Amino acid sequence: MSKIEYLKKYNSKVELIAFDSLTEEEIKLLPEYWIDALKNQDVSSRIGTVLSQWEKFPYQFQSTISYLQNNLVGVELMRENGQIALLYSIKNIKGSEVYYIGYNSNTKSVPAYFERLPQSFREIYDQLHNGWVYYASKANGLLRIEDTIILGDEDWGILEEIDLRGLPFKLEDCIGLFDNGMGDYASLDLSAENKKSGFIWWHTKAPKLNIEIWPVIDEWTKIGMER
Structure with missing residues (x-):
């Protein structure tokens, strides 16, 4: 089963999209590190750019960062339910690929309690991802702020x-x-x-x-x- 076939098992309208297919207005909504990563066609350079953003948050994600450094094999742009997101391809301990979705921190709709969250959470939601979860279940990760x-x-x-x-x-x-x-x-x-x-x-x-x-x-x- 191809990657896109697997993804469509959970959402028939999901798409993997190219960065150069985005409009100027769509690009303006992306975090800067997404732009820096996605405009680079070299996979290892793209992964390195994304990981460099994660590495700014060792207090929150020490073990996660270490695992991604050794097992992240791809980062792609995707569109799901009208939202543009990052799809992470990661090797699990069996050597199979698992997929995680990172949501755009610039397009979140924050609930009233967002400002009451500790700074360590707000900086993840503002600077890394508006939630980062296992694609198939939309769980096993920090939830989108709208889904908390x-x-x-x-x-x-x-x-x-x-x-x-x-x-x-x-x-x-x-x-x-x-x-x-x-x-x-x-x-x-x-x-x-x-x-x-x-x-x-x-x-x-x-x-x-x-x-x-x-x-x-x-x-x-x-x-x-x-x-």
Whole structure:
């Protein structure tokens, strides 16, 4: 099965597009590092340009960056649902290619709570990608800001088994930022004083509290690429 055939299994209207097919108006909306990468036809140079942007964020993505440095084999421009994005081709531990989609940070629609996110998250959404997820599931990565969820807005069966009064936060103040593809979220309490600390909201058991949020997101992202 070709790459485009695989992609179309999940969205029949997805396209791989050439940089020189874009209009001037479309190019103006792209991040500068996308332009620098995509106008270069040499694959290794294109990958190097993209990785150089990731490498600006070692606090957030130390393990992810290391894995990409060794296993990223392609970066292409794609159009999905009218949105222009980057498609990453990555070798997993079996040697097969897996595909991740990085969304355009310049065209995001930010929710009201965006400014309440810690700076470490806002700089990723503003300077790297507006979410970077496994293509097939649209999970296993930092979600598009439009796809993040307020935990208090969702229905959770687990609420019948845990004592909400014993939790150190209100679900209405909590944001799910990373979906592991099984209904569990790496989450933040936006009212918390410690902006490095978060929790894992499990859908089948009580949450795991007081974790440093970025190492969890980083490790979950790496694990997703490896599979």
